Amino acid sequence: xxxxxxxxxxxxxxxxxxxxxxxxxxxxxxxxxxxxxxxxxxxxxxxxxxxxxxxxxxxxxxxxxxxxxxxxxxxxxxxxxxxxxxxxxxxxxxxxxxxxxxxxxxxxxxxxxxxxxxxxxxxxxxxxxxxxxxxxxxxxxxxxxxxxxxxxxxxxxxxxxxxxxxxxxxxxxxxxxxxxxxxxxxxxxxxxxxxxxxxxxxxxxxxxxxxxxxxxxxxxxxxx
Numbered sequence: 001x002x003x004x005x006x007x008x009x010x011x012x013x014x015x016x017x018x019x020x021x022x023x024x025x026x027x028x029x030x031x032x033x034x035x036x037x038x039x040x041x042x043x044x045x046x047x048x049x050x051x052x053x054x055x056x057x058x059x060x061x062x063x064x065x066x067x068x069x070x071x072x073x074x075x076x077x078x079x080x081x082x083x084x085x086x087x088x089x090x091x092x093x094x095x096x097x098x099x100x101x102x103x104x105x106x107x108x109x110x111x112x113x114x115x116x117x118x119x120x121x122x123x124x125x126x127x128x129x130x131x132x133x134x135x136x137x138x139x140x141x142x143x144x145x146x147x148x149x150x151x152x153x154x155x156x157x158x159x160x161x162x163x164x165x166x167x168x169x170x171x172x173x174x175x176x177x178x179x180x181x182x183x184x185x186x187x188x189x190x191x192x193x194x195x196x197x198x199x200x201x202x203x204x205x206x207x208x209x210x211x212x213x214x215x216x217x218x219x220x221x222x223x224x
Contacts, residue, residue: 006031006125007140008220009133012147013182013193014097015154017204017212021147022129023078024213029127029220034120035078036130036137037100039113041091042069042082044099049083054102057109064103064112094162094169094177101181104131105188131185134196145216146195149205151178 008025012018019035026033043060046067052059070081079088090096103109117137120126128137134144149157155175162169185193195201200219204212 005121005123006142007121007138008125008127008143008145008216009138009141009196009199010127010129010145010147010216011131011133011135011193011195011199013131013154013185014178015157016147016149017157017209018129018147020209021204021212021216022127024209025216026127028213028217029125031125031127032120032122033078034117034126034128034130034133036113036117036128036133038071038080038091039069039116040100040104040109041096042080042087043067043109043113044096044103045082045087045090047103048095048099054099057106060103060106061108061112064109069116097181098177101184105184105190107190110136110190131193132191134199135194136191139196143219144196144199145219146199146201147204147212148201149203151175151182153205154178 008031010018010022010025019037022035023033043064047054047060047063050063052063054060068083072079072081079086080091081087114137117128120128121138128141130137134141134146152175155171155178158174158178159169159171182193202212202215
């Protein structure tokens with residue numbers, strides 16, 4: 001039964017390291033991986049292609065139902081297909097992130113994507129990364145983690161990522177965007193960003209990825 005498939009949820013704000021940590025933990029466990037943020041970003045990209053107004057909730061709900069989203073492993077990397085097109089690189093832009101945050105605040109969009117996310121729960125297990133995985137999507141998950149880090153460190157991490165890709169950004173601008181997104185995510189009416197009551201909180205400020213992965217894996221039963 002689906003409910004018997006183990007789930008590890010890893011939630012947290014943008015830049016906390018949850019995506020990288022989740023992928024590595026899933027690989028070490030041999031479990032499936034859900035990047036829930038990619039689903040919202042995919043809808044945001046599709047809305048952009050259709051020139052939709054992000055303030056038009058009804059149009060965005062229709063877009064959510066009309067958008068096909070697929071995942072493919074290519075060369076060891078997970079690629080995201082939106083309406084049959086590889087949109088992986090576009091999904092990683094700040095524009096897509098801002099659109100995802102705006103779209104995620106619409107209750108009907110969240111409801112439309114809920115079943116898609118839960119369908120990722122397959123044997124032998126699932127590592128689900130997002131903002132409401134442990135509170136809304138998989139409240140019965142046996143293992144829950146909430147990652148965080150200072151806003152300054154999260155901005156610095158994002159700055160390095162974007163500079164490595166040749167994207168022109170400023171630290172001040174990124175810090176403002178992160179603080180604004182934190183406020184939107186924490187204060188939205190539906191599924192606000194917060195730790196589940198039974199989640200283990202890990203502050204990743206000053207920690208390397210391997211240190212965080214080790215802490216997360218230590219929460220699960222040993223696999224001999």
